[in-house]
Amino acid sequence: MAESMKGMHRTCRVAEVTEEMIGKEITLMGWVQKSRNKGGIIFVDLRDRSGIMQLIFDSAKTDQETYDKAAKLRSEFVIAVKGVLQKRAGEANTKLTTGNLEVQVSYLRILSESEVPPFQIEENSKTKDEIRLQYRYLDLRRPDLQRNMKLRSEVAYYTREFFHNEGFMEIETPMLGKSTPEGARDYLVPSRVHPGSFYALPQSPQLFKQLLMCSGYDRYIQLARCFRDEDLRADRQPEFTQIDMELSFVDVDDVIDVNERFLKYLFKKTLNVDVKTPIPRMTWIEAMNRFGSDKPDVRFGMELVDVSDVVKDFDFVVFKNALAKRDGSVRGINVKGQGDMGRKQIDKLVEMAKGMGAGGLAYIQLKTDGTVKSSFAKFMTEDQEKALIEKMGGEKGDLLLFAADRNKIVWNVLGQLRLHFRDELHLVRKDDFNFLWIVEFPLLEWSDEENRYMAMHHPFTMPMEEDWDKIDTDPGSVRAKAYDITLNGNEIGGGSVRIHQDDIQEKMFQVLGFTKERAWSQFKFLLTAFKYGVPPHAGLAYGLDRLVMLMAQADTIRDVIAFPKVKDASDLMTEAPSRVEQKQLDELGLEVPPEEK
């Protein structure tokens, strides 16, 4: 039976008691974590978001009615107790911050009873995601999720504080906007007033923040909700939050400077971690050549080695074909100490490589017994083999893996294998925070599918002045004033300097295959705004969820989002998305497929 809390007032959270309160009567409220009835004395662990406090019901000291009531307490009952805070009479519990304290209860109210929960409310739950998410309100009671939510709240707080002190203004941009077919799929919202017309939920506030620069707001920040109707991943949700910013009268170094100070401040305040500044910078091409990734994990070696020159005369058709391709190369990695790997495991690696788009994976095993086994031994002379091993720095016991194809594929295959071995061989520590800027991204990326160049970042990204003269002759070689901030091999943010000169913008649209008409119909408001005095500006956006995930050392982004969605973008708790009543559809002038039975 649920009782009222009338007349009772919570003194503080259960683990927020102080030494001065010892001997005083206090009132606590929370959930029953656990009850241990010894017969004659009952111990109850009372839990709230601050922690746990042990309650004592002693048959010799409490009245019979209270004692009998205490005997009825079960897990997750919500109770209010009045009693004297005291030093523990028995052994202290070193695992609790309140382990040397307890409350001798004189008065108990059961504010709410609870059914037996479907899983135990405890740290490091092994319960499968499906059930946790169905009962998310119970899952969120678990201490590890409460810690993550607290960290997330603090990240948001210190972010606002830092940027406020730096003169940034937080300005909200619309959730109901205009659909732009470039980029990710939009979530669409039908308009009742304009049947057949749709708003789109924002993928990012990109264009609005540029307009705010046109309006003179100088330094803008927003913790912005964004939406992308694409498939989910362990680190990707359909709705997510960005720390979104834009600055006027700045260049690359200015954006990097304020953000390095931000990261230093944030990590110190929230995790007490010292971020060393300046954060190192690496160009995109160096990252790709050395690590096969534009978000390299540089905490360990196993760097890519370009062996194209060494193998160019090998009588191996796979290598020859690769080198004949545009942007083709042969590169390898040296997996130290794995030369004795079994055939089965190697086959698995080859399969992995094929899954990443490679035709296969060539290898040389330098076994510890001194023998050498290679998948392409018959296509090279002994001297050639020796030269290749030497180029790779191969020693007894090493495994040399080679990919041959267009650079894009070679980088991807070896870059991913490198990460595979990082995890397999435990080459890094999780609590190590290694930041790295990646700069000088290519401006454009060729799309085979569209048969044209696409913007690597977005169409408003400023090219590097020194490359601009190559925009007609060799567009693929033009670098952009774009930058990403990475942490331990994850992209946590990215941005660019934006184009503010209309002649460059016009040329960009032309290169991207936009007709003047299409560019104008799509971005009329922006292009018009740019006619009325636009300052040079640049910005950056962090993925807040992914950042907090890494800070919390969580394995999935779901663990830092209160109410996340599952793989098919549905919510197991609310069962959204759901069908709606015909009346709603009629008002919108919409027809939808009939429900499947």
Added chain:
RNA sequence: GGCCCAGUGGCUCAGAUGGUUAGAGCGCCGCCCUGUCACGGCGGAGGUCAUCGGUUCGAUCCCGAUCUGGGUCGCCA
């Protein structure tokens, strides 16, 4: 959309060449216990072995499809 993994009491898992009563730990219920805190002792309840179909004398186990969840590729300017 493709590929891979998983689905057995409330939770986490084990299991059987295909054969009587499918096990364990935790949780739950009852009784006992005045210093426990992974409390302890005794007793007990609880299972369409994800669903549908096939093979078989017989299927939780083999086969196929489906569903659910996870990972990943495509996708994510």
